[in-house]
Amino acid sequence: MKISVVSSILGGYSLDESLAYLKGLGVEQFELGVGGYPGKAHADARVLAADRAAREKVQKTFEKHGMEISALAVHGNCVHPDKKVAAEFQADFEAACVLAGQLGVETLITFSGCPGSDPGASQPSWVTCAWPPEYGEVLKYQWEEVLIPYWKEAVSFAASKGVKKIALEIHPGFCVYNPEALMRLRGAVGEMIGANLDPSHLFWQGVDILSAIRYLKEAVYYFHAKDTVLHADKIRVKGVLDTTPLSELSDRSWAFCTLGYGHDAGEWKKIVAALKTVGYDGTLSIEHEDGLMSPKEGLEKAVAFLKGMVIREGNQNMFWA
Numbered sequence: 168m169k170i171s172v173v174s175s176i177l178g179g180y181s182l183d184e185s186l187a188y189l190k191g192l193g194v195e196q197f198e199l200g201v202g203g204y205p206g207k208a209h210a211d212a213r214v215l216a217a218d219r220a221a222r223e224k225v226q227k228t229f230e231k232h233g234m235e236i237s238a239l240a241v242h243g244n245c246v247h248p249d250k251k252v253a254a255e256f257q258a259d260f261e262a263a264c265v266l267a268g269q270l271g272v273e274t275l276i277t278f279s280g281c282p283g284s285d286p287g288a289s290q291p292s293w294v295t296c297a298w299p300p301e302y303g304e305v306l307k308y309q310w311e312e313v314l315i316p317y318w319k320e321a322v323s324f325a326a327s328k329g330v331k332k333i334a335l336e337i338h339p340g341f342c343v344y345n346p347e348a349l350m351r352l353r354g355a356v357g358e359m360i361g362a363n364l365d366p367s368h369l370f371w372q373g374v375d376i377l378s379a380i381r382y383l384k385e386a387v388y389y390f391h392a393k394d395t396v397l398h399a400d401k402i403r404v405k406g407v408l409d410t411t412p413l414s415e416l417s418d419r420s421w422a423f424c425t426l427g428y429g430h431d432a433g434e435w436k437k438i439v440a441a442l443k444t445v446g447y448d449g450t451l452s453i454e455h456e457d458g459l460m461s462p463k464e465g466l467e468k469a470v471a472f473l474k475g476m477v478i479r480e481g482n483q484n485m486f487w488a
Contacts, residue, residue: 168439168451168479170450172453173240190232192466194453195235197236198450201239202262203256212265213259216266226270241260241277245317261324267325267330273330275332277336278336279342281293284308315352318352330359331359334361334362334363335352337363337365338368346379350383361386363390364379364391366430367391367393371420377437391453394430395421396429397421398420401418402421432476
């Protein structure tokens, strides 16, 4: 296992400055945002895929600091019902696929996306309940007519460019928002699709992270290390489907937070051990979305927190067994 960092945390710094800083903290990898929601502060897939010199400059910067690219992040909604919006996300996604092959990066991270409720919709429609019956019709349309056909084509394109794994971040607001939905899409599309498992999006839904890891098993392709604090008094009044702005921390049922500020070290050690148990030996990528502390303070606290629990070597000598 290796520690990485989501690049958007350091969007105000150059790639060279970011890698030097992270190397000093003992971080080994950098999750490189190249388009879509993660932005293009350090790298633009559309530019790099078409410009060999620019691409080589990025590679040399990583080599200079002895750092690795853990994955390319291009989270977007390529099935957005607004065709212009979808086209922008799609262009970034396709360029990221090309760039991944050029750089030899195996894993691409994105969202499943969320279509509209019907062919005439202009905004995405995330369904969260089974009744009234119209919602069942919406889900049928979204999955059978949009999502599955789209991802069958997207997987084929990505594979042709050298991508080995597409790690879909399990995230509310999109069709793949829980482990079961991830496995449904994987079953329909194929094993190139796996999970970018981010506990912060599951904690507030009431999903048990250890059970989720054991359920997903080899379908865990990537891992975001981010925490969530749950405010029981707010949950008792308005539940967890909270549309209060994320910036209004004191009024929310839950909020994203720095590692250890929502769940203690004991819980996170169990999570790391569970990942190792199902065969995941990859990246633990720290993401900072804590409104109480600066990115650098949160990042440094998270790195220190995670360092002591990363399992770097498996035991090949279980003599007691």
